[in-house]
Amino acid sequence: MDANMRREIILEHYQNPEHRGLVDCKDYEKIRTNNTSCIDDLTIQIKVKDGHIEDIRFDGEACAISTSATSIMIASFIGKTKEEATKILENYEAMLDERPYDASVLGELNVYEDIYRQPNRKKCALLPFRAIHQVLEESRWD
C-alpha cells in the first residue's frame, strides 16, 4: 500500500475514531487493557447477539497506532461471527509477526503491514488485538 494512503487511513481513524465512548449497558462484555511496556490504556466493550458481534465500543488514551488500530479493528468486526473475527485476528497477528498470512481478510488492517520495521510500535498495534481477543473468548455466544 502507498505510504501516503496508509498514513491518511491511520490518521483518519486516530483523529476521528469510530465507536468511541463507552455505554452503560450490561449486555456488553468489558475489558480494560494497558500495555505494560508503554502507556496506552484502552477500555473495550463488546456486545454479542445471536452469534454475531452486534456492537463494539472503546475509550481511553493511546497513541496514534493503538487508537487507529482499535478503530479499524472494531469497524471490521461488527456483524462478524466469532469464527470470522478469530480468523481476522489470527491473520493480523501473523502479519505483525512476519509469518505467512492472508491479506484478503484484513481489509484496512493492511495499513499496518510494515509496522514490524518499528519494533517499538508493534506492541501498540497489538494492544487492541489482545484486548478484543480476550473479550471474544469471554463473551457468551450461545
Next chain:
Amino acid sequence: MNRDDFPMLQGDLIYFDNGATTMKPNCVIDGIVDYYRNYTANAHRGDYDTSLKVDMMYEGVREKVRHFIDGEDASSVVFTSGTTDSLNRIVFGYMKYHLQPGDEVLLTKAEHASNILPWLELAKECGIVVRYIPLTVDNELTIEAVMNAVTEHTKVISIAHVSNVIGDVRPVSEIGDYCQKHGILFVVDGAQSVPHLPVSVTKMHIDFLAFSAHKMLGPTGVGVLYGRKDLLDEMHPTLFGGGMNASFTSEGDVSYREVPTRFEAGTPNIAGVIGLGCAIDYLENIGMENVHAHELMLKDYLLSRIKEINNVEVYNANVSGSTVIFNLKDVFSQDTAVFLNHFHICVRAGNHCAKILKDQIHVANTCRISFYFYNTKEEIDHLIEALKMSDKVFEIVL
C-alpha cells in the same frame, strides 16, 4: 560541561532523559573495568592481597557516600540494588516492626511507584493508614500543607526530595526540621535529588534516604540506603545468608553481624559500588552547586525558547526544579517522543511511574525533559528546531 568525558555523547545523540538514567563518564567505566581486570576478588573474605584491596575499595566508597550526603557515620550507609530496594527495606525492615495499626504515613500523589506501593502493601499487611498531603495548584509541596496534613496519628512522612514528574524541589530542610520537633520519622526518596543538588542528611534532619547510582553517572544495580544509626540498629534484615550472620547453629540460634554488614547478605555488587565511588569523585570535582545551577540555567533557556512554538503546552513552568513536562496539542506523548527520536533526541513519554499523579494534574501522560550538567543550550536549540517541524509529526511517526 565535561562532554569529552562521556563516550555516549560523542555522536549526535541529544539525551534529555536523565531522570530515567544518566550517561557514564570514562572514569566510571574504567573504574569498573579496573576491578574486573586487575583485582577481582570477593569482599570481606580473604587474607590475600587482592581481597584486601577489594575490601579497602569497597569500604572506601562507603566513606565517599557518607561525605557526599554529609552523614555522620559511614556505617549508616547500606549498599542496596537501587532506590526501590532501599525504600522496600525501610518499609519492610523497619516500619513493619515499629508501626501500629492506625498509625499514619503521609505521602503525596506525585510520588514514584516505589514510594507508594511498599506503603500500600504494608497497609494491607498490618493496618497502617496511607494519606496524601495536598499539593498546590502548581503541584508543589509546601511546609504549610505538610503541617496541615499532620495529625496525632502521623508517624512517618515519606516524600521525594525532587519529584520525578513535576521536578519541584521540596522544602526538605523545613519538613525535616518539623518532623524532628514532632517525633515524626522522615523518609526521603533522593533518586532525583542526590544526583542533581547538594543533600545533607544531617542539616535536613533526614532519618532515611534512598537513592540510585545509575541516575548519578554510576552503574545500574547499585543504590544506597542511608539510615540514622539508632534506627538502623533497630531495622530487621530482609535478606538472610552469607556475610551478614555472626554465628548460627543447627538448632536455630542465630546472631547477626553489626550494621551495615547485617544488611548486605551475599556477595555484594562490588564492581557497581566501586563504580559509584568513581561517580561521586567525578561529581564532587564539578561541585553539586554547579550541577544544579547549570540545570536551572538550561530550564530557563528552554522555557524562553519554547514560547516560539505555538502548539506546545508546558505543565510545570512555574515550578522550582529543572525538569520540563509538556505535550504537543492533539498529539499523544508517545507519538511526540517517537517523533523526537527521529532527530536523535531522547525524551521520556508516559506517566513516569507516577500513575496517581493524573488525579492531580488531570493529564495522564506527558513528555519529560530532564537535564544533567552535560546538556547544552545548543542541544535545546536543536530541540526547538525539531519542535518547529511538529506539524509534520504524523508524516514522520506513521
